Amino acid sequence: MNNTKLVKYTLLAITLTSVIALAMITIFLILQGMKPFFATDFDLNIIDFFTGDTWKPNQGVYGIGYMIVGSILATLGSIILVVPVAILTSVAIVEFMPTKIAKPFTFAIELLAGIPSVLYGLFGLGVLVPLIRQVSPTGSGQSLLAVTLVLAMMVMPTVIALTVSSLKAVPNSYRHASLSLGADKLQTTFKVVVPAARSGIMAGIVLGIGRAIGETMAVTLVAGNVTGGVPGSIFDMIRPMTANIALEMGYATGHHRELLFTTGLVLFIFIMLLNIIATRLAKRGEMR
Amino acid sequence: MKKLAIILGAFILFLTGCGSSNQTITVNGSTSVESFFKETLAPQIKADLGYDVEYQATGSSDGIKAAKDNTADFGTSSRDLKDDETDLDSIVMAYDGIAIVTNKENPVTDITMEQASKIFKGEITNWKELGGNDSNIVVVSREDGSGTRSAVEELVGFENELVDGATIADGNGNVASTVAENPNAIGYVSFTTLEENTDKINGLSIDGAAPLPKNVVDSSYPVARPFLLVYQEDNLTDQDKEVLEWIKTTGVTYAPDAGLIEA
Numbered sequence: 001m002n003n004t005k006l007v008k009y010t011l012l013a014i015t016l017t018s019v020i021a022l023a024m025i026t027i028f029l030i031l032q033g034m035k036p037f038f039a040t041d042f043d044l045n046i047i048d049f050f051t052g053d054t055w056k057p058n059q060g061v062y063g064i065g066y067m068i069v070g071s072i073l074a075t076l077g078s079i080i081l082v083v084p085v086a087i088l089t090s091v092a093i094v095e096f097m098p099t100k101i102a103k104p105f106t107f108a109i110e111l112l113a114g115i116p117s118v119l120y121g122l123f124g125l126g127v128l129v130p131l132i133r134q135v136s137p138t139g140s141g142q143s144l145l146a147v148t149l150v151l152a153m154m155v156m157p158t159v160i161a162l163t164v165s166s167l168k169a170v171p172n173s174y175r176h177a178s179l180s181l182g183a184d185k186l187q188t189t190f191k192v193v194v195p196a197a198r199s200g201i202m203a204g205i206v207l208g209i210g211r212a213i214g215e216t217m218a219v220t221l222v223a224g225n226v227t228g229g230v231p232g233s234i235f236d237m238i239r240p241m242t243a244n245i246a247l248e249m250g251y252a253t254g255h256h257r258e259l260l261f262t263t264g265l266v267l268f269i270f271i272m273l274l275n276i277i278a279t280r281l282a283k284r285g286e287m288r
Numbered sequence: 289m290k291k292l293a294i295i296l297g298a299f300i301l302f303l304t305g306c307g308s309s310n311q312t313i314t315v316n317g318s319t320s321v322e323s324f325f326k327e328t329l330a331p332q333i334k335a336d337l338g339y340d341v342e343y344q345a346t347g348s349s350d351g352i353k354a355a356k357d358n359t360a361d362f363g364t365s366s367r368d369l370k371d372d373e374t375d376l377d378s379i380v381m382a383y384d385g386i387a388i389v390t391n392k393e394n395p396v397t398d399i400t401m402e403q404a405s406k407i408f409k410g411e412i413t414n415w416k417e418l419g420g421n422d423s424n425i426v427v428v429s430r431e432d433g434s435g436t437r438s439a440v441e442e443l444v445g446f447e448n449e450l451v452d453g454a455t456i457a458d459g460n461g462n463v464a465s466t467v468a469e470n471p472n473a474i475g476y477v478s479f480t481t482l483e484e485n486t487d488k489i490n491g492l493s494i495d496g497a498a499p500l501p502k503n504v505v506d507s508s509y510p511v512a513r514p515f516l517l518v519y520q521e522d523n524l525t526d527q528d529k530e531v532l533e534w535i536k537t538t539g540v541t542y543a544p545d546a547g548l549i550e551a
Contacts, residue, residue, distance in 0.1 A: 056432065058438075125465070139470075139472040140472070142455055227454065227456065229453065250350060251348060251434055
């Protein structure tokens with residue numbers, strides 16, 4: 001065997017490991033997660049499972065509907081907070097700031113992206129939760145609002161970083177053409193550059209959503225993790241799907257344990273869909 | 289190719305090296321039992337028998353499962369075995385008291401067992417009903433499946449009736465920090481956790497008895513549970529049997545050193 005071939009096959013084998021890992025996780029989750037619905041000694045309606053608003057494994061009550069709602073509301077809320085701030089920040093950094101001033105901002109945002117999520121959680125528990133408690137009618141600061149704010153802080157740097165790079169990728173000829181047609185800087189930025197970078201920005205947002213919905217440690221600390229009830233206000237506590245798994249895996253047995261895998265499967269499907277959307281958006285950007 | 293063979297050989301040697309060495313006892317189980325086993329028993333086992341102890345704190349159910357599947361020499365549990373777990377052997381190493389705790393700022397210091405049960409069921413919802421401030425009670429509980437939780441549910445009497453709006457925190461430490469952070473909160477932690485956090489949280493007296501080991505011994509303090517060592521007789525090696533015998537005769541006497549109650 002010559003050297004080139006050896007290298008080629010070695011590289012192929014290495015590449016395969018990540019694909020195999022993905023395949024194994026998928027198969028494992030599906031096998032484990034679907035088990036309870038086919039078990040003969042266990043009667044759980046799949047519709048009740050997905051729409052239920054109470055999770056009490058000790059009593060055999062398993063409903064993750066309220067968790068799905070909680071996860072989606074928190075993610076949506078954080079994205080609504082993040083998108084305008086992230087886009088305007090990125091525009092400022094790329095289009096309006098001289099490099100000298102932009103650099104420290106870029107550095108700070110990169111640093112923010114590198115902070116471990118548990119520290120965001122501790123900040124939430126130590127600072128945000130007591131503040132929210134002062135205005136909350138429930139007497140507790142752990143709430144949908146706290147989760148939303150923590151997620152917004154966490155996701156912000158990711159979205160900004162991707163938006164900045166897609167704005168930078170817009171060819172300067174676009175800007176020059178727009179300016180030479182008589183448009184001012186502001187018009188050029190928002191009518192030409194931002195729309196041209198749209199697909200990259202969208203992909204960044206979708207990745208941000210993925211990060212928010214999958215976040216575990218930080219949200220577990222500030223969510224309250226209630227055992228039931230669809231949140232009716234931003235001061236109500238929620239139990240995100242990720243928290244459900246992390247909280248109970250250490251102690252769960254039997255069907256309870258399997259249903260935590262099912263929760264994981266639901267989460268996995270959400271993230272897969274988001275990734276497919278992100279890939280589509282990125283592709284559409286390339287074609288244009 | 290020769291190099292590859294050497295690397296592969298070294299790797300295999302390394303893997304076999306990872307297998308259980310004869311001088312180590314592996315224990316898997318309750319997070320509540322961890323400090324007792326690791327800090328009190330392990331050094332004594334090393335001194336008396338010469339074995340190292342490797343303790344993995346992953347939870348009572350995990351510990352029981354590990355003993356059943358023989359993935360660890362021993363399991364530990366901070367709750368009694370369930371009906372479907374009775375094919376295992378177990379001994380009581382010590383009893384642990386569980387304290388009902390509130391924030392330092394809360395003026396309430398004494399409640400009855402009945403009041404405690406009603407608080408956790410959500411039937412008493414305001415501190416002023418207990419002579420405290422006019423503010424909502426925020427119930428903090430451990431997660432489903434936690435040994436501390438099932439022990440408290442059973443002992444205090446709110447089995448399967450925990451109020452829906454309870455804040456769930458995983459681990460004794462998280463309950464302590466959640467209660468320490470919120471003046472309206474009430475939760476429960478093991479005596480050892482309370483002892484480590486007396487500067488941040490208050491242990492309530494129940495029916496007039498303060499949460500102290502001596503009150504568990506004389507049965508005046510009602511919220512206490514066993515720390516079990518779980519194993520399968522058939523799976524024990526000679527080394528395991530030696531350790532088991534040591535815990536039965538000597539280990540149990542160390543319970544008071546760890547703030548626990550001797551079995």
